Amino acid sequence: MRFMVIVKGSKESEEGAPPDPQLMHDMGKFNEELIKAGVVLAMDGLHPSSKGARVKFSGKSRTVVDGPFTEAKELIAGFWLWQVKSLDEAIGWVKRSPFSSHAGDSEVEIRQVFEMEDFAPVLSEEQIEHKVSARAELVGQAKK
Amino acid sequence: MRFMVIVKATPESDKEAALPDPELLLEMGKYNEELGKAGILLAAEGLQPTSKGARVKFSGKSCTVTDGPFTEAKELIAGFSILQVKSLEEAIEWVKRAPNCCPGGEGEVEVRQVFEMEDFAPLLTEEQIQHKVRARAGLPNQTANK
Numbered sequence: 001m002r003f004m005v006i007v008k009g010s011k012e013s014e015e016g017a018p019p020d021p022q023l024m025h026d027m028g029k030f031n032e033e034l035i036k037a038g039v040v041l042a043m044d045g046l047h048p049s050s051k052g053a054r055v056k057f058s059g060k061s062r063t064v065v066d067g068p069f070t071e072a073k074e075l076i077a078g079f080w081l082w083q084v085k086s087l088d089e090a091i092g093w094v095k096r097s098p099f100s101s102h103a104g105d106s107e108v109e110i111r112q113v114f115e116m117e118d119f120a121p122v123l124s125e126e127q128i129e130h131k132v133s134a135r136a137e138l139v140g141q142a143k144k
Numbered sequence: 145m146r147f148m149v150i151v152k153a154t155p156e157s158d159k160e161a162a163l164p165d166p167e168l169l170l171e172m173g174k175y176n177e178e179l180g181k182a183g184i185l186l187a188a189e190g191l192q193p194t195s196k197g198a199r200v201k202f203s204g205k206s207c208t209v210t211d212g213p214f215t216e217a218k219e220l221i222a223g224f225s226i227l228q229v230k231s232l233e234e235a236i237e238w239v240k241r242a243p244n245c246c247p248g249g250e251g252e253v254e255v256r257q258v259f260e261m262e263d264f265a266p267l268l269t270e271e272q273i274q275h276k277v278r279a280r281a282g283l284p285n286q287t288a289n290k
Contacts, residue, residue, distance in 0.1 A: 004191055006221070018267050032279070041285035042187070044226075045259040046148060053232060055239045057251035062240040069254075074219045076150065076256070081189070081285055091198055091209055099202040109214075111197040111221075114190040122166040131173055138180055138187065139285060 002041065002113040003082045003090045009049070009075030010106065014068065016048040026098035038083070039093065045078035073107075087112065146186065146258040146289055147227045147235040153194075153220035154246055160195040160213065171243040179227070184238060186287035188225035226287045232257065260289050 007013075034040045046052075049067035056063040069075060084090050090110050099106040116131040123131075156162065164172075179185035191197075194212035201208045214220060222245070229235045235255050245251045261276045268276075280286045 002189075004189065004224075021267070024267070028276075035279060035283070040283055042283055042287065043280070044146075044148070044287075047257040047259060047263075049254075049256065051232070052147075052254060052256040053236055055236060055253045055255065057242075057244040057246065057253070058249075059244065064236055064240075071218075076148075076221070078259075083284075087196070087198060091200060094200045095207055095209075100205065100207055102202075103204065106202040108200045108202075109197060110200070111194065112192040114192055114223075118192070119163060119166075119169060122163050123169060127170065134173065134177055134180065135188075138176075138185060141180065141183070141186075 001084060001086065002115070003084060003087070004111045004113055005080040005082055005090065005094060006076055006109040006111065007078045008107040008109065009072040009077045010104070011072055012104070013077035014048045014050075014072055014075065016050065020102070023098055023102050026101070030096070030098050034080070034082075034093065041081040041083050043078070043080040046076055049075055081113070145229060145231065146260070146287065147229060147232065148256045148258055149225045149227060149235070149239055150221050150254040150256065151223045151245055152252040152254065153217055153222040154249065154251070155217050156246070157222045158193045158195075158213065158217060158220055160193055162193050164190065168243065168245065172245075175242055176225070179225075179238065183290075184227050184229060186226040186228050187285065188223070190223040191221060194220060226258065228287075228290055 031040065031043065049069045052067040054065045056065065082090055087110065094108050094110060116128050116135065119128060176185055176188050194214045197212040199210045227235050227238060229238065232255065239253055239255055261273045264273060280288065
């Protein structure tokens with residue numbers, strides 16, 4: 001099963017200050033462990049929302065609002081994509097992350113990712129296969 | 145530059161056992177294919193409702209696990225994609241052309257710049273950066289700045 005493991009934003013991540021070097025070091029070690037275990041499919045950090053924007057959709061209209069955005073709890077600071085056997089396994093790994101040994105509060109949200117086959121109730125076999133091959137091509141392209 | 149395009153959830157998208165509307169799925173599929181052909185789309189994923197998820201809160205040395213579902217729709221995301229473009233403005237232009245995920249109502253998408261390992265140059269040595277770049281290159285679904 002695939003899960004998106006979302007690190008929520010915080011005052012610190014939004015300030016854009018350099019990350020605590022010890023946390024960076026510990027996170028690097030944690031990531032190495034995750035990678036060795038074959039868990040990590042992808043991972044990335046995000047710049048503060050001051051470098052971002054929001055686009056609101058209402059019918060056919062689009063409104064753009066520049067960052068920064070103030071509600072850190074609504075923001076994402078980074079994420080992993082993991083391949084694990086269950087939500088419980090994902091939770092187990094998150095509990096072992098360096099956040100547990102560092103001062104301050106952090107929040108991580110774990111969400112299951114849709115596979116194309118999950119859409120079987122609403123799409124035909126053919127439509128699903130089309131999506132699966134479009135995805136495969138995307139992964140191939142992205143890695144070039 | 146890489147940007148993450150984050151699709152915010154709605155009460156409808158987060159209903160337990162909710163599946164996206166098939167027409168929307170197909171429209172999004174067409175839009176994603178257009179982006180893919182233009183070499184702009186690097187990744188795209190949809191997230192299942194929060195009833196299948198959990199949160200882990202860390203406070204000092206303690207951590208608390210809370211099972212979904214979660215109710216504050218404004219804090220939730222329904223999916224994301226990663227785009228390779230020249231600027232935030234270009235990312236915004238592509239996003240404005242996306243199908244409205246909530247045809248009957250209001251939808252919101254957030255566009256955020258993704259850190260490249262080179263951005264850590266003030267903090268890490270060239271060698272450390274290259275180590276990180278190599279570690280990522282081996283990941284099955286990792287996207288990278290072209």
